[in-house]
Amino acid sequence: MSTPMSTALSVNLNKVALVRNTRPLGIPSVLFAAALCLDAGAHGITVHPRPDERHIRPQDVRDLAGLLKKDWPAAEFNIEGNPFHNLMEFVRELRPHQATFVPDSQTQATSDHGWSFPEDAERLRPLIAETRALGVRVSLFMDPAPEMMAAAKAVGADRVELYTEGYAASRDTSKASQVLQLYVEAARAAQAAGLEVNAGHDLSRDNLSEFLRAVPGVREVSIGHAFVSDALELGYAAATREYLRRIEEAR
Numbered sequence: 001m002s003t004p005m006s007t008a009l010s011v012n013l014n015k016v017a018l019v020r021n022t023r024p025l026g027i028p029s030v031l032f033a034a035a036l037c038l039d040a041g042a043h044g045i046t047v048h049p050r051p052d053e054r055h056i057r058p059q060d061v062r063d064l065a066g067l068l069k070k071d072w073p074a075a076e077f078n079i080e081g082n083p084f085h086n087l088m089e090f091v092r093e094l095r096p097h098q099a100t101f102v103p104d105s106q107t108q109a110t111s112d113h114g115w116s117f118p119e120d121a122e123r124l125r126p127l128i129a130e131t132r133a134l135g136v137r138v139s140l141f142m143d144p145a146p147e148m149m150a151a152a153k154a155v156g157a158d159r160v161e162l163y164t165e166g167y168a169a170s171r172d173t174s175k176a177s178q179v180l181q182l183y184v185e186a187a188r189a190a191q192a193a194g195l196e197v198n199a200g201h202d203l204s205r206d207n208l209s210e211f212l213r214a215v216p217g218v219r220e221v222s223i224g225h226a227f228v229s230d231a232l233e234l235g236y237a238a239a240t241r242e243y244l245r246r247i248e249e250a251r
């Protein structure tokens with residue numbers, strides 16, 4: 001029997017940049033954080049360069065693309081953003097391994113919903129086609145809605161990223177198993193439609209293993225807020241090892 005594929009850990013460095021931006025000193029270094037996480041075994045780096053540059057700035061994105069290309073060619077670079085705002089300039093210039101399309105408004109506090117189908121399909125289609133033609137994998141940020149997965153595939157996506165805030169918030173409540181089952185069904189529906197499945201938002205050391213044990217075939221988790229919080233206490237390398245251990249525990 002073949003061994004089940006493992007889930008890749010992509011570390012989101014938004015919150016390192018958030019702290020860095022509070023003073024004009026260049027510390028903590030986003031690049032050094034990436035190097036330490038990748039050295040410790042992280043499979044990739046994720047950034048979400050928002051138009052207001054509250055954390056990750058365009059130069060961070062370019063510097064990280066250069067670092068990974070030069071020193072970690074096997075690691076994946078995942079750039080998230082709204083393709084109708086500033087994401088496509090990074091896709092065209094840097095051609096990351098993956099672009100995650102997120103329907104955030106310019107002023108949104110954080111990501112809190114996925115794309116809607118059929119409403120968003122026709123305006124997304126050409127940008128998905130352009131991104132894929134550049135050799136960049138397209139992942140669509142989606143709520144755990146099984147009924148929308150066929151449409152996500154039909155519009156040209158390679159993957160969906162299941163928005164996991166609902167899962168994280170439901171744990172330790174009476175709805176926990178019901179909510180988790182919705183993610184299981186959404187992943188199965190995505191895979192049945194020919195999509196691969198990523199996951200992210202509010203995943204943590206505490207909730208990651210349970211999610212991966214239940215939800216089949218998750219290719220990548222992108223984790224930032226809880227990861228950086230843990231790294232403040234443990235260090236980047238130890239935090240990376242902790243998350244990798246949670247992924248292994250779920251296999």
Ligand SMILES: CC(=O)[C@@H](O)[C@H](O)COP(=O)(O)O
Pocket residue numbers: 012014015047048050080102109110111141200201222224
């Ligand atoms: C799309 C998503 O859920 C996160 O990747 C996003 O990057 C969070 O953005 P903030 O770090 O700005 O909250």
Ligand SMILES: NCC(=O)COP(=O)(O)O
Pocket residue numbers: 012046080161199200201202203222223224225226227
């Ligand atoms: N796509 C999710 C991500 O990159 C990080 O989200 P969070 O862990 O900061 O909530």
